[in-house]
Amino acid sequence: MHSISAFARRVGLTPSALRFYDDCGVLAPARVDPLTGYRYYSAEQEERAVLLRGLRAAGVPLADVAVVLDGTPEAARELLHAHAARLREQTDAAGAALAELLRALPPSGPVRTRLGGPELASAVRQVVPAAARDGAVPELRCVLIELAVTGTRLVATDRYRLAVRELKPLATDGEPRELLVPAPALIEAAAWATRRPEVTIEAGTGEARLVAGDDTAPLPLAEGSFPAYREVLRALGEPAHRVLVDRLALRDAVDAGSSPWVLDVRADELDAGGTTLPAVCAGPARLAFDPAVLGPALEAGVGPDVLLEITAADRPVVVRSADQGSFTTLVMPVAHP
Numbered sequence: 001m002h003s004i005s006a007f008a009r010r011v012g013l014t015p016s017a018l019r020f021y022d023d024c025g026v027l028a029p030a031r032v033d034p035l036t037g038y039r040y041y042s043a044e045q046e047e048r049a050v051l052l053r054g055l056r057a058a059g060v061p062l063a064d065v066a067v068v069l070d071g072t073p074e075a076a077r078e079l080l081h082a083h084a085a086r087l088r089e090q091t092d093a094a095g096a097a098l099a100e101l102l103r104a105l106p107p108s109g110p111v112r113t114r115l116g117g118p119e120l121a122s123a124v125r126q127v128v129p130a131a132a133r134d135g136a137v138p139e140l141r142c143v144l145i146e147l148a149v150t151g152t153r154l155v156a157t158d159r160y161r162l163a164v165r166e167l168k169p170l171a172t173d174g175e176p177r178e179l180l181v182p183a184p185a186l187i188e189a190a191a192w193a194t195r196r197p198e199v200t201i202e203a204g205t206g207e208a209r210l211v212a213g214d215d216t217a218p219l220p221l222a223e224g225s226f227p228a229y230r231e232v233l234r235a236l237g238e239p240a241h242r243v244l245v246d247r248l249a250l251r252d253a254v255d256a257g258s259s260p261w262v263l264d265v266r267a268d269e270l271d272a273g274g275t276t277l278p279a280v281c282a283g284p285a286r287l288a289f290d291p292a293v294l295g296p297a298l299e300a301g302v303g304p305d306v307l308l309e310i311t312a313a314d315r316p317v318v319v320r321s322a323d324q325g326s327f328t329t330l331v332m333p334v335a336h337p
Contacts, residue, residue: 011049111174121194130163239309247306
């Protein structure tokens with residue numbers, strides 16, 4: 001038998017924590033002296049105490065601790081998986097909130113992000129078609145470039161389509177920064193970057209450029225605020241249908257169709273504007289698209305297959321490539337004919 005102080009040292013808990021866990025009924029002492037009230041613990045309780053310490057270090061609520069300590073292994077495993085999922089969601093939400101706060105602060109100095117030149121050029125080619133060609137909102141004629149240690153992101157939208165491409169930088173130095181670059185200027189910069197193995201995006205106060213050795217290419221910046229695209233991504237929800245189909249076959253069916261172009265999801269096949277295509281899917285679902293919007297989204301994909309994630313006929317459809325998870329396009333359906 002060990003006194004509460006000796007047992008606390010052996011299991012890495014404090015005497016006050018042991019008293020608290022006794023009061024809560026999750027770790028009672030083996031014996032309590034009826035005259036002095038001193039608590040004593042046995043060696044057999046060490047394993048439970050160490051496990052309890054680990055659960056608390058992992059942030060498991062005390063109400064759930066008993067399930068792990070006294071329940072079945074299956075119940076404990078299910079609870080810990082659920083707790084891990086909650087922690088990931090909280091961490092992601094906190095990270096996104098901090099990133100938003102950092103972006104809102106005035107920059108304290110320049111930022112430098114080093115990327116593969118051909119990779120940057122490829123990302124520009126995929127994202128730029130989603131930028132608006134004209135219209136009253138000048139920000140929509142630009143591409144948003146987000147620079148951060150966690151990654152570089154290119155975003156463009158014309159309100160009917162949203163394209164997002166993630167790039168993993170070779171190195172980043174400086175605080176997060178957002179650049180709003182007119183699409184034509186970014187196309188010129190991408191043509192310059194594609195011939196360089198590596199390029200560095202250097203952004204200071206009110207100016208930015210691409211650097212490769214002694215060569216530079218300007219990145220003109222536009223004024224304004226890019227739309228809050230993250231809210232659109234967060235509001236997507238769980239898709240009701242997932243459709244896996246040959247990307248080029250679907251693109252050809254879109255190109256050959258008229259507007260509005262109708263997609264009927266059936267059991268393991270699609271009626272794609274009157275063309276039947278084999279697919280991995282489960283219907284029924286029926287949507288209509290503007291071919292001028294859906295076609296370029298399919299053309300910008302990579303690989304033989306495309307995955308469509310459908311939530312509803314009046315919600316954006318997510319277009320993903322199995323061969324390039326870093327590129328995502330959202331396409332807005334139109335009204336049924």
